Amino acid sequence: MSVLISRGRLAAAGLALVLVGAAAGYGVSKLAKPAAMAPPAAETGRKVLYWYDPMVPNQRFDKPGKSPFMDMQLVPKYAGEGGGEPGVQVDPARAQSLGVRLARAEQGVLPSEFTAPGVIDFNGRDLAVVQARVGGIVQRVYARAPGDMIGAGAPLADLLIPEWGGAQAEYLAVRRTGDAALAAAARQRLAVLGMPAGVIAEVERSGRPQPTLRISTPTSGVIRTLSVRSGMTLSQGQTLAEISGLATVWLNVAIPEALAGQVRQGQAATVTLAAFPGERFGGQVSAILPETTTDSRTLTARIELANRGGRLRPGMYGQVALGGTATPALLIPSEAVIRTGRRTLVMLAQPGGRYRPAEVQVGREGGERTEILAGLQPGEQVVASGQFLIDSEASLAGVQARPAASMATPSATPALFETMGRIERLDTRSITLSHQPVPALQWPAMTMGFTVADPSLTRGLKVGDQVQFAFDQVGANHTIRRITKMDMAR
Structure with a gap:
């Protein structure tokens, strides 16, 4: 019986020790947790460049701690991560599954022609306005309406002018007296009243007053507006119709x-x-x-x-x-361009399956290609498909975009390209040449302008000369460094 009791006591004591040990272990582990979250720089022996929040990778901190943005600890960024090259690593199998497609920045010529929609309208300069020269009553209108096509001299309305009747009767009476001076004065009065020469001639021929004036169209075209009706009274200068020509x-x-x-x-x-x-x-x-x-x-x-x-x-x-004007340019597919609103990026493909965003300055577009003014060099590869997913990965990793200014001017001496052509225009500092193809730049034969490095290079040359020349290319500038006139007799 005593043996059984002692074994029970031993079991109880053992259980108590287990509980105490568990409690002690919990306390130790709770105290050790902050130490485990500290940056493991001492353990790895690597230098910490800075700390960052993976959710806000562009914000950097100079010491570890808790992120001010999220409820999480800052993550260290070590020197030498990424093989010394900025960018993100994408496994080739993953790149293939994402549909990543590369394209090379190449020299080319944008299509010089573009299309735009348009709508035909009347020629605003070919507009005739028909007005009443004198006031009167509309005695007759002809079958006209807005939108009708009408020829020059077509009648619009007959206007009765009572004032004309009295003046014409007086003129006829004076003529019968035989007083030439008085008759001339009476005839002059008819002209002052606005009578056309044809109406005065008809009065003289018939010997009867002609108080009615026929208003006709001065030109052919389409009636735009018509504001004359039978029986209405017109004042002097009132507009009767507007006619637009269709020539x-x-x-x-x-x-x-x-x-x-x-x-x-x-x-x-x-x-x-x-x-x-x-x-x-x-x-x-x-x-x-x-x-x-x-x-x-x-x-x-x-x-x-x-x-x-x-x-x-x-x-x-x-x-x-x-x-438009066909000019050579550095071109990439338009689908490779990422416009964020603040800047324009492309995703640059680097050796070893790495990718890095690069800021670019874009120019014209045409034929599904975009001109690059700065930010890329000929031969560099950009991602033309799947770039948005890689750009998101780069943003999360805090990869900084390569600035466009760093690639605006090549560090090496520009290469010279040689070809032959004919001088079309010649100035002190510029020359226009119709030149043969330039295979090294994939240029077809074209006419374009060049800058002359030294005005003395063109001394003795004139328009029409056949020349052989060498030029370099820096961005969008093409500068002639050597030019000689060809001897056509050989």
Whole structure:
């Protein structure tokens, strides 16, 4: 019995020791937790550059602690992470599953032609206003209505002018007296009253007063407004009708604000209309209106078109093709550009499967390609598909974008490109050449302008000379460094 009791006491004592040990262990572990969350720099032997919150990677801290943004500890950023190169590492298998596609920044020529919509309108300069020269009563109107096509000299209304009747009767009476001076004065009075020479001649021929004036159209076209009715009384200078000519029409074209710099007055344009498929109409830009439409952010360019046969009707819809200036540029696919609102980025592909955002300055767009003014060098690869997912990964990792200014000017001496051409225009510091293709830049044969590095290079040259020249390219500038006239006799 004593043995059994002693064993029970031993079991109770053991259970008490277990509980005490557990409590002591809990206390030790609770005290040791902050030490476990401290930066393990001493353990790893690596240098800590800074601490950051993974949810706000762009904000850096110089010491560990709790994040002011989230309920979590700051994470250390060690020197040497990422192999010394800024960027994020993406496994090739993961990149393939994300549909990552690369494209190379290459020299090329943007399409020089762009299209814009337009609507045909009346030519505002070809407008005739018909007014009553004197007051009177409308005795007769002819079958006219707004929108009618009408020829020059077509009658609109007959106007009875009582004042004319008395003056004409007096003139006829004076003529019968044989007093030439008095008759001339009476005739002059008729002209002062506004009688046309034809009416006065008819009074003299018939010997009877002609108090009725027929009002006719001075030009052919379409009646825009008509405000004359039978029996109404007209005052002097009152407008009866407005007539717009149709010999030429205007096509008002909506030019996007971004392309406004490529349009100039006198520029040739080709117009296609939905009403006449397959047919092209030629015209030129007669004016660029000074105001911009706020809602659509477009400018209005006015193109004047000849309207042979009156086929072009106001209100018709058309597409206008305008040819710009073909200039070489550094190009990437437009889909590779990331616009954040504050800046423009591309995701740069680096060796070893690493990616880094790079800030760029973009120019014109055309043919699904975008011109890069600064931020990239020819031959660099950018992500054209899947870049938004990689950009999000880079933002979470706190990767800083490469600034565009650091790539604006190459550090190495620019390479020289040689070709042959013909001088089209020559100034002190610039020259325009129709040159042959430049395979190294993938340029076709074209006419373009160059800057001359030294005015002495063009001494003795003139327009029309065939030359061989060498030039370099820095950004969008093309500078001739060497040029010689070719001996065509050889």
